Amino acid sequence: MSDHNKQKKIAVINDFTGFGRCSLTVEIPIISAMHVQCCPIPTSVLSNHTAYDRYFLQDMTDSMEPYIEEWKLLDLQFSGIATGYLSSLRQFTITEQFIDDFKRKDTIVEVDPVMADGGQFYDSYSPEMCQAMRHLLTKADLITPNLTEACFLTDTPYHTGSWRIKELHQLTEKLHRFGPEKIVITGIPQGQFVANICSYDDIFKVVRSHRIGISRSGTGDVFASILIADAVRGIDFESSVRKAARFLKRCLIRSDELGIPKEDGVCFEEFLTKLK
Numbered sequence: 001m002s003d004h005n006k007q008k009k010i011a012v013i014n015d016f017t018g019f020g021r022c023s024l025t026v027e028i029p030i031i032s033a034m035h036v037q038c039c040p041i042p043t044s045v046l047s048n049h050t051a052y053d054r055y056f057l058q059d060m061t062d063s064m065e066p067y068i069e070e071w072k073l074l075d076l077q078f079s080g081i082a083t084g085y086l087s088s089l090r091q092f093t094i095t096e097q098f099i100d101d102f103k104r105k106d107t108i109v110e111v112d113p114v115m116a117d118g119g120q121f122y123d124s125y126s127p128e129m130c131q132a133m134r135h136l137l138t139k140a141d142l143i144t145p146n147l148t149e150a151c152f153l154t155d156t157p158y159h160t161g162s163w164r165i166k167e168l169h170q171l172t173e174k175l176h177r178f179g180p181e182k183i184v185i186t187g188i189p190q191g192q193f194v195a196n197i198c199s200y201d202d203i204f205k206v207v208r209s210h211r212i213g214i215s216r217s218g219t220g221d222v223f224a225s226i227l228i229a230d231a232v233r234g235i236d237f238e239s240s241v242r243k244a245a246r247f248l249k250r251c252l253i254r255s256d257e258l259g260i261p262k263e264d265g266v267c268f269e270e271f272l273t274k275l276k
Helices: 024-033 061-073 089-102 127-137 147-153 165-176 219-232 237-258 268-274
Strands: 009-019 037-048 057-059 080-083 108-111 182-190 193-200 203-210
Touching (some): 009 024, 009 089, 024 037, 037 061, 061 089, 080 089, 080 219, 108 127, 108 219, 127 147, 147 165, 165 182, 165 203, 193 237
Parallel strands (some): 009 037, 009 080
Antiparallel strands (some): 037 057
């Protein structure tokens, strides 16, 4: 074994946003706090995320392949691979090739299909990219779509208001057909609660938390980070989902107490030492 591979590592393919608490800015500290090395591959670099009125953006597509080639020369091995926001069809191709090259028998692949929310695609997303995301799901062991993304990936009509358990169960069944063994559909509104649907090994669970304040940027990245770090450490899946929900609840409460703008995400830094 290479001396570089004596510690569990997760390769995270996502954008780097300097301000706004999302993507790699969230994933690096959370995964590290959970005693796993986080190795980022930036898909783009932003001064702040796109929910703000203006931002600087540097696309990193042309840098990704030579960057990855250096990791091959180091013979790096990963316990986990996690993907987030991909901004072009070429980035999907690069990401799939990375998984093919680096996935070993015991490597866990998590895909967070970051492409839509609130019943709408993000402005940069196209039908061709949605189809590419469906293909990427076939390489995943674990996926963490929000409700909108789950609907769009499965051609299920999205609607506001309450979702019946039967509808949600059908959603997970459709998602399982792409291949992932474990699924969490995040952030489903249920009256005064927010639910996360947890589906694995023919088990279907609804994990509910009381709704706290306003919807905030980056919460899906917090959730996905905890799940992949726990997965490579062999933590029970449902326990991990409940841990992520509890952690987010604490962060949301504190963010509201401090009056943090919703675009600025959640103040997870105050609770990093509580993650194990």
